[in-house]
Amino acid sequence: MDSASLAETFAKRATQLREYIFSQPANNFENNPWAVANAIDEFAETQGRMMIFKKAKLDVAQAQLTAQQPAPHTILEFGTFVGKSAIAWGAILRDIHGQNVPKDVNVYTFELDPQMVSLSRDLIKLAGLQDVVHVLEGPASDSLKKLHADGKVTSVDMAFFDHWEEFYLPDLQLVEDLKLFRLGSLAIADNTDFPGAPDYLKYVKAGGRGVAGSVKYESQSFATESVPGKPSIVEVSTVVAVE
Numbered sequence: 335m336d337s338a339s340l341a342e343t344f345a346k347r348a349t350q351l352r353e354y355i356f357s358q359p360a361n362n363f364e365n366n367p368w369a370v371a372n373a374i375d376e377f378a379e380t381q382g383r384m385m386i387f388k389k390a391k392l393d394v395a396q397a398q399l400t401a402q403q404p405a406p407h408t409i410l411e412f413g414t415f416v417g418k419s420a421i422a423w424g425a426i427l428r429d430i431h432g433q434n435v436p437k438d439v440n441v442y443t444f445e446l447d448p449q450m451v452s453l454s455r456d457l458i459k460l461a462g463l464q465d466v467v468h469v470l471e472g473p474a475s476d477s478l479k480k481l482h483a484d485g486k487v488t489s490v491d492m493a494f495f496d497h498w499e500e501f502y503l504p505d506l507q508l509v510e511d512l513k514l515f516r517l518g519s520l521a522i523a524d525n526t527d528f529p530g531a532p533d534y535l536k537y538v539k540a541g542g543r544g545v546a547g548s549v550k551y552e553s554q555s556f557a558t559e560s561v562p563g564k565p566s567i568v569e570v571s572t573v574v575a576v577e
């Protein structure tokens with residue numbers, strides 16, 4: 335399928351997903367982020383293909399975030415789509431910090447497509463996460479530079495890369511250049527094996543730029559099997575040095 339028809343398919347799916355969720359009683363979902371995230375998974379499983387971060391991979395990321403010390407406060411997500419993983423990050427932060435999460439606990443998620451921005455914001459609101467999960471429209475790098483310039487993001491506990499793969503490495507390096515990582519920060523990336531992000535993978539496996547003063551990573555590929563017989567990797571890179 336060419337990229338224009340793929341975009342058309344995903345636009346149609348997004349409209350169907352909106353109908354699927356909002357035709358159900360609101361109290362199935364209100365203030366219940368996991369119920370919304372699970373319903374998106376269920377829609378994807380029963381109604382057709384969606385480019386969402388699958389549950390088996392999310393379980394890997396959740397274990398990393400739950401074990402992280404100090405506890406995560408700020409998550410950056412590159413690629414919102416319909417908001418499934420953004421809602422899951424909000425749910426995980428709520429599980430860690432409690433129902434009334436502190437004001438300095440935030441997910442910033444970046445998305446180019448206005449239709450996806452609108453749908454994800456509506457689903458985030460339904461889940462009761464509107465004060466925690468913020469969707470920023472436009473190229474991720476521009477939004478991140480602005481967040482930093484405005485003093486809204488000064489440190490990042492996890493950066494999740496799930497947008498177009500050619501942006502993974504430049505956007506990871508932008509996070510580094512803005513000096514947002516701390517010791518123990520996580521860079522988690524989907525699709526490094528397929529469609530593939532070879533330059534990103536080579537970089538994190540090599541431990542980073544490899545020059546004095548640069549961020550250093552230890553990186554591990556976790557094989558998951560969301561679709562039986564089709565192993566798929568999630569790459570988890572931990573910051574082990576910042577100077």
Ligand SMILES: C[S@@+](CC[C@H](N)C(=O)[O-])C[C@H]1O[C@@H](n2cnc3c(N)ncnc32)[C@H](O)[C@@H]1O
Pocket residue numbers: 385386387388412413414415416417418419420444445446447450472473474475496497498501
């Ligand atoms: C694989 S989907 C994200 C899936 C989402 N993380 C989830 O699991 O629910 C990728 C999304 O990234 C968006 N995207 C691609 N390049 C981008 C960029 N440079 N800045 C912002 N969004 C981008 C696309 O429009 C698309 O909706």
